[in-house]
Amino acid sequence: MRVFIKWCGLPWCMFAGSWLFEGLEVVKYVRDATPVAPPEPIVELGNVSGDVLRQLLSRLRQLISLASAVAWVKRVGLRVFIHGSAMPDPVNDFIKAALAGGADGVLIDDFISINSDLIDVIRVNQKVGDNSVNYIVMNPDNPYQQSVRAYGVIIKDVVIDTDWLLRVRDRLRSIYGSREFLVMLDNSSLRREIIDRLQDVVDGIVITEVPSLVSLDFDDYRAFNVFRCVNCYIDFETEGEMRKCPRCGNRLRPVIKHWDKFMVIEPRVLRLKANDEIRYMRLGTPKVINY
Missing domain, CATH: 3.20.140.10 (nicotinate phosphoribosyltransferase)
Structure with a gap:
């Protein structure tokens, strides 16, 4: 068969x-x-x-x-993380699938617990010292209140519009001095035409749902x-x-x-x-x- x-x-x-x-x-x-x-x-x-x-x-x-989905995003030169909430049980199966696409890591928050020695697991909104964090997750209409330096800023409820994204990116980089600008995408947004539009605007994406x-x-x-x-x-x-x-x-x-x-x-x-x-x-x- x-x-x-x-x-x-x-x-x-x-x-x-x-x-x-x-x-x-x-x-x-x-x-x-x-x-x-x-x-x-x-x-x-x-x-x-x-x-x-x-x-x-x-x-x-x-x-x-x-x-x-991960491999295609990597193919156009963007970083790819998987949000822990997107990984149903058995979690290790989805971690291996993410690795098979070349994923850069898994992001978790206070409500999600994933421990793995197979892939980098990064906790968002967590201070790492000297008032700095690895990644901040925020809604662009409600900026992070604390004065911190961030390696990366992740935008949720993103608008797939190049001009809007560029304005938000430049504003947040000036505030936080962040090196990376990432956006969260759900199943409906993980399409080739959207990824192609994002490749010259953002540094990477966070997958929040397993696509179909x-x-x-x-x-x-x-x-x-x-x-x-x-x-x-x-x-x-x-x-x-x-x-x-x-x-x-x-x-x-x-x-x-x-x-x-x-x-x-x-x-x-x-x-x-x-x-x-x-x-x-x-x-x-x-x-x-x-x-």
Whole structure:
């Protein structure tokens, strides 16, 4: 049985969630922090029941959506944090998905408790000495009352308007001397056109809801091996192995293939792998050739 990306709100999705395959009969699969273009497969499974498959697809949709949103924002050069309230249980699954997209950290406040040695956890509005804080969260119509220096200012209830954002950014930087200007975005705002508009105005975003960017489907077909040429930006679908691009001779990067041994990538290296893959991604969908 082949599970594949049916739709993604972006030209490509960043895969996350291979650890959910543990205990299943895995024929071939995509490793975490690997970009996948719809309708490419993400896993081929054998002897899986309908109930298990439905639960698997439901969890994968959330994890891939979060990793994809993070990766796209990183792709355009912005910093990305996840607000702790956006991470339902099991929290570690969503932390690993955030890392697979290249997230910079998790922000928490007095009402949220997350402890993790996998990702940087930063408490907002907390003094760190000498009347300074790491990050301040505020509504621009109700500025922070205390006189502090802040590394970064995070705006909630943001207006997606370039002129408005520039005025707010410049005013808050003059008050707090902050180096970073970030905005909070919910599910409705995590869209490509909005991110593209923000990239020259803000330094980063804070995701406050797990987005819904991906739909998955399955069928009874076998999954082809898929190899991507980062020079031609072509994905070759083939039943066999390919090492070099038949067009330009450059090395191919595997998207999905039969691995000798099922292996979940160590969470501490997920962000490094994501950042490496994002360097090769483009703003459009790769061309797919059955070879």
